[in-house]
Amino acid sequence: MKRNLTEYIDDYKSMIDQQIEKHLNKLQIPEQLKESMFYSVQAGGKRIRPILLIASNQAYDHYLEKTFSSAVALEMIHTYSLIHDDLPAMDNDDYRRGKLTNHKVFSEATAILAGDALLTYSFEVIVDDPNLSSNEKIKLIKMLSKKSGPKGMVAGQVLDMEAENKSTTLEELENIHKLKTGQLLQFSIMAGAFLGNASKHELIHLKQFSEYLGLIFQVQDDILDIIGDESKVGKPIGSDADQQKSTYPKLLGLDGAREKKNEYVKKAKEALFKANAGESRLVELTDYLTRRDH
């Protein structure tokens, strides 16, 4: 009997959690550094990106063991970006997902170094994976460094920072999110499909899918900042408005933002069908991300 989506997510979440722990546990490093890395990696992340990576792999030639190292690396890079993003010099957040941020529990210096360590270690995790061929390692490291580096996620963070307290067009806003949130989501989808031997044609449509998915993710984030339940979202509601951030609801109104999201969902699913993944878990996961409440 086919598992329902909740069971599917729970199963892979615990599998990914185990893999992450395995890689962190084997580090023989200063205790404070290890605790700080563990703290943020285990601070209640939903493992959406690794789950998307595995689901994308399953839409093609499924080989679970090959996906683990990129799934772990991806989550470590996501976590490092959150640790650095929360720093006083950046977003200055005391809480994330309802828990104190890394620098509040440890120190700013430790938080900076834990982020650096997670980023660097993610490349080691992939390059040391005995289940991957040399060419797979190279392709994955190429994708991961490009999508998380100065042309990808880091560029998005810089543009996001620059956009604060000034008016932004919808186009500029989408460019920021395509980089800041979209690039790592794109890695999830593309890395999984690459390891599943998806064709060039399929990868082109998956890339489109991942771009829409990133935008859906962001619109929903913005909507939750207005109508969300603070205890679920894990951060104060209305903080975007306080910071005068450009958001979809601000630019389009709440109904306009919802319409926009539905338009993206439609396009995302069209792209999935063209990528021959129209029957995969990626369809359900898209709906799940569309209606998530935290």
Add this chain to the structure above:
Amino acid sequence: MKRNLTEYIDDYKSMIDQQIEKHLNKLQIPEQLKESMFYSVQAGGKRIRPILLIASNQAYDHYLEKTFSSAVALEMIHTYSLIHDDLPAMDNDDYRRGKLTNHKVFSEATAILAGDALLTYSFEVIVDDPNLSSNEKIKLIKMLSKKSGPKGMVAGQVLDMEAENKSTTLEELENIHKLKTGQLLQFSIMAGAFLGNASKHELIHLKQFSEYLGLIFQVQDDILDIIGDESKVGKPIGSDADQQKSTYPKLLGLDGAREKKNEYVKKAKEALFKANAGESRLVELTDYLTRRDH
């Protein structure tokens, strides 16, 4: 006619500078991020690590084009570590090599992100190098991630931070420096020799050499903090003593520190001979690092 060491260093320094510029120039990224990355990479670094990498390569099968990407990656990682190290939450330095530190010129947020970008980009530079075979790329990324990550340089930074304002034994001090300074120096030597097809036997002795070299480097740094010329060193003299840092002169006295340095130089050169590199530029570079005044 053989170039003297100064000409040798100058020639390779400008070659490395060009390679670094080439890689940074081709980045199409937000202007502020690019400027910030450029600023620190060009802030007067002596390119000691890349030059050691090339010299180590030349001690074996010389293939200059193969060394460039690791030389550039190494210098970018070294630079990122300095940017993050200088941050207010870490060493809180306003000047480095006589120039304002990155966060003083740009902002703390930009400095954090420029460091993240340089670290991530360094892996991309290696993985995209058309002069390297797949196995060379994998080996280099493996070495670089291990030596700069949580088991290597980052561990050293954490231990260094923890050692501040408390008494440290010589053994603890050496462990800190082996990680914080030594691991990247080790990458210089090992990566260069690996690309030169050094034998396993040679690599074992080179590893020893690089460990002594790291210690020489540190003893000299500590000595310069006492007797150095402020205009050459580029930072205030006596800052270690002000911070109550454990240093070689503090633990052994100034003469004791010099003796220790000479002992390391002797051992370093012995290791070089055993590695069949006793006639290479590495010997002269060891002397150069021993007597450097900045």
